[in-house]
Every structure is written in C-alpha cells, then in structure tokens.
Amino acid sequence: MNKDKILSNSDVAEILYRMAVLSQFVGENAFVTRAYQKAARNIESLDSDIRQVAVNGRLRTIPGVGRAIAGTITEILKAGTCERYEEMKSAVPADIFRMLGVTGIGPKTVRLVHENLGITTLDELEKAAVGHRLQKLPGIGVKQEKKILRAIRRSKSMDRRIPLGVAIPIAEYVVEYLKRCPHAENVTVTGSLRRHRDTVGDIDLIASSSDPESVIAAFTTMPGVADVIGSGTTKASVILRGVQIDLRIVDRSSFGSLLQHFTGSKEHNIRLRELAIGKGMKLSEYGILDQTTGTLLPCGTEEEVYQRLGLPFIVPELREDRGEIEAAIAGTLPDLVTLADIRGDLHLHSTWSDGANTISELADAAIRMGYGYICVTDHSRSRGIAGGLNEEAIIEKMGEIERINESLDGFTVLAGSEVDIRSDGTLDYDDYVLEMLDIVIAAVHSGFSQDKRTMTSRIVRAIENEHVDILAHPTGRLIGERVGYEVDIDRVIAVAAETETAIEINASQSRLDLNDINARKASESGVMLAIGTDAHTLNHLHYMESGVHLARRAWLEPRDLLNTKSVADVLRWAG
C-alpha cells in the first residue's frame, strides 16, 4: 500500500480482513480470526472517520477493538501497514488470497500443500492436482483431489459476484420449476437475494417437503444443471448458467427457523445466537432450545423467532449486523420506506434523447403505477452519442411538456435534464437554460480516468452550482463491468449537505449507485436522497423496486427521500 495515501475506513478494514485470513493460516486460534473480522466490519460501517477517532484517542470505543487492534490501527494509519501484517504475509504463499477464494479450499488445505509440496500459487495447485500429487498427502484422497481440481476450474470460469439482473431471472426459473414438483412446498428465495444485496455470490433456496429426497432428485436433475457440487438427503448444490444454487429442505414445523437461518446474514445470525445464549436459549435452524428444560421449540414463522428472543421483527434488508439488533432492543428500528410511499420517478429518458418511449407513453405508464409525477431528464448537448439536446431542442421539449400537462389531471410531467458535468466541473448548459428547468440532474459521463482529487473537485464544483438539484449515479460504477471512477465520496456527501443538493440512488440493476452504505452515510449527514430509475424503456420503470430495497438497506424512511413528496413539495424543495 502506498505510504503517502490518505487511508479511509475501508482501507483500514481491508487490512484487518486480510489479517483475519492470514491468522487462520499461521495457526492462530479461530477466535483471533473472528476478532479481526469483527473489528474490520465495525470500522467499515463506522459513521465517523477512523483517522479522527484515532486522533481523539477513542479507537477502543469501537466495538471489537481492544488494546492490540487499537495499536494495529494506529500503526496502519501512520505507516500504511503494520508489523504483524507484514510478518504474517511473509510466512504464507504469495497467492494465498486467490487460493482461499476458491470454494472448497480452506486455510488447512493451503497450508498442507504449501508445507509438503512448496505450492505458492493457484496455478501450481492446479498442476499438482492434474499430476495426482495431491492424493499422496495425508487427509487427501483421490476424490478430494478431483474435487479440488474441479473447484479451481470452476472458480476460474466464474465471476465472483453476480448482478441482480442475472440472478433474479435464474432464481425465478428455479423457483417455478421446484413449485411444479409434487412434493415441494413453500419454495422460497433466501440468502443475500432475499436481503436484496446489490450483487449475490450464489442463490439460496429453501423448501419444506414430506419427501425431501424426491425434491432433491428433481433439483439435481433440473434442465440446465451443468454440475452437481453436492447432494445429500436434505441439502444439495448445483451449477446452473454459471451460478451456484443451494437448496435446503426441512420439516414444515420449523420452516420459520430455517427461513431465518438461511436469510442471514451470517453476522446477523451470530449476534442473534449470542443474544439467545444470554437468555438461556440456543438458536439454530431447527428452532430455539430452552437450555433449562432441554426442550426444542421449532418456529413455524420468522416472526416467531424474533418474538421468542424478545425482539420486534427485523426485515431482511436490515440483517447485516450494522446496528439493527441494538435498534431492535432499544425499540428504535426505522420506519422504512416502501414502494407504496413512492410518488414519482425523477430520472427518465424519452425519445427526445436516447429513450425508447415518448413523454406521453412514459406519463401513461407512470399513471398506471399510481405515481403523481415524473421528471423527464434527457441528456444534454455534449452527449451526442445519446441524442443530447441543444438549447433550442430542450426549449422545444419544454413546450411539448406544457401541452401534455394541460391534457392531464392530477398528474404532472416535470421538465428536467441529465446535464453532463464537463471535465472541469462546469455544466453542459448555460445558467439561463438550467434556470428554466424544473429539475436539474448533474452527472459524470466522460473523463472517467481522472485522478481522485481532480474528479472530486470536478463534482464538487458542479453541485456548488445553485441550479443543480440532484447528483446522479455518484460513483459511476457499472456492476460486473467497471468499478467506477475514483472519487472522495465522503467529501461529495459533505458538500451536498452544505449546498442542499440531493444525491441519487440510481435504481438501474447495473448501477445501484449510491450503494447502501454510502446512501446511509449521506442520509445521516443530512443529505436528501432521490431514487431514479434512469429508465430508457417502459419496463425499466420497475427498477424502482430495486431502488426502494436499496434505500431500505440504507435505513431510509419516507422523509429521507425526495420522491416520496408531493409534486408541489418537490418543486418547493428544488426552489
């Protein structure tokens, strides 16, 4: 790591996560690993800047940070690394993180092949498996060697995380298929997909059945299954269209317990189990065991699980151990926004630029969705490739919007634009044009390779323009395609709070930008958020649902979002 780099919370967390991995390898006990992970997670979701916390001497007020880790953090902030980290790194194979990234290969296996065969990279491990050198090692046989080889080849051909646009249709296909099995009941999506994370690692499904084996058999022989990774009497995993799908089956009486368990997150469940122990209970996917009487109480519903632990129900989107359990205990869980609270869509493209539908068609669709308004935000003049409008065209477009509004009752089309932020931070229209528009969305669409400092001041300059109402897709990421430009998002959030500029939650399944953590940070900093679908065709309007789920993961309530307000209030807000 560059010594001169200013470290963020996530940089520090990243090193601690790596230390957690390395600690497993150098033979520390498992609780050391957990301690590093816990500290890393709490630093990652910390509201304040870790540098400031360190300066104030308050590192040990962070949960999971004790004397040793506080010292480690201080060292990292000063030097960009720490002695213990470097020491552990030098004792392990160079390619350790890639090897451990392969499902089925853990620290014990890596250590075994390193010590016995001198293997340091994933490619060497693959070669050793091909040359049948692994099966001679203690604890590894012919089957284990084959399994490792298959896992390596699979991981090389697979993306690590899958965008929702890919995962959701696959999940729907499998659920529909299983529902047609005569013995499958309650087929339900769980895991990170049910928590509505922006990407998922695999797809987790559960079901109940009086004949689990027939359901497992149907699952593993389902059309499209490319590989069966494992198959037991209650659980199986397959690969379908390059995605791993896990199915787990239990008795109907403990369905709620199972649903809760497999929805996760793992961290949330660990906290719940710790809480259960404190109350003399033991929580598992089968139910809650009363330690004093030794009786197991299976929970038929998820609500029952939380109720028995003395907690209000916690919705799946919040189950990340980011303070939801403390809030549940204190009775301060947020009253989260729902799709029904959304009254309009503020980011749409029409045939005036690169959209597929006319303004009237967009308005009709929005009316059918129960909205009170939309804001049509076609591209500005520099986006030639996307049909960006020059000044004359945008004024003509405003005339059309006026005519459409005259024909509508109880619904309003707002005139907006998604205006390019030029590379120097100026906007793509003169102020007199911006002033005429109801809503101005500013967005970066070019010059992605600018360095962090330049990009940050470019965006800051744009949102300091008094006509800019919303900053669109603030990091520019495209899930699975590009990571986004370098930007100091904390600085952008701070300036947005000062200038009262809203920040967009772009609901497009390939963007979902801001993400949940930053959206929550922005809201806590006093920034208004606005969910926009960035729709280019009518079916994109339904991305609003993904945007709402993201907002819920960011702990947002209706009042935190611009597009839960009436059109009059939106216009008043935009000034």
Add this chain to the structure above:
DNA sequence: GCCGTTTTCGGCCCGACTGTTTTCAGTCG
C-alpha cells in the same frame, strides 16, 4: 484478540456434507 449486573480468566454460533485418519477434520453458509 475481545470481553465481563454470572466471569479480569475462560469463554467465544450452530449444524450439514464430504471424504477419510473408523471417530473426526475441513469447509461452508
């Protein structure tokens, strides 16, 4: 390595599957 209205030492979430060392370790979620 962290933590404490049971504990400053002795705990730390729970269970399934797989393969192999025939009673259990490694890995995963």
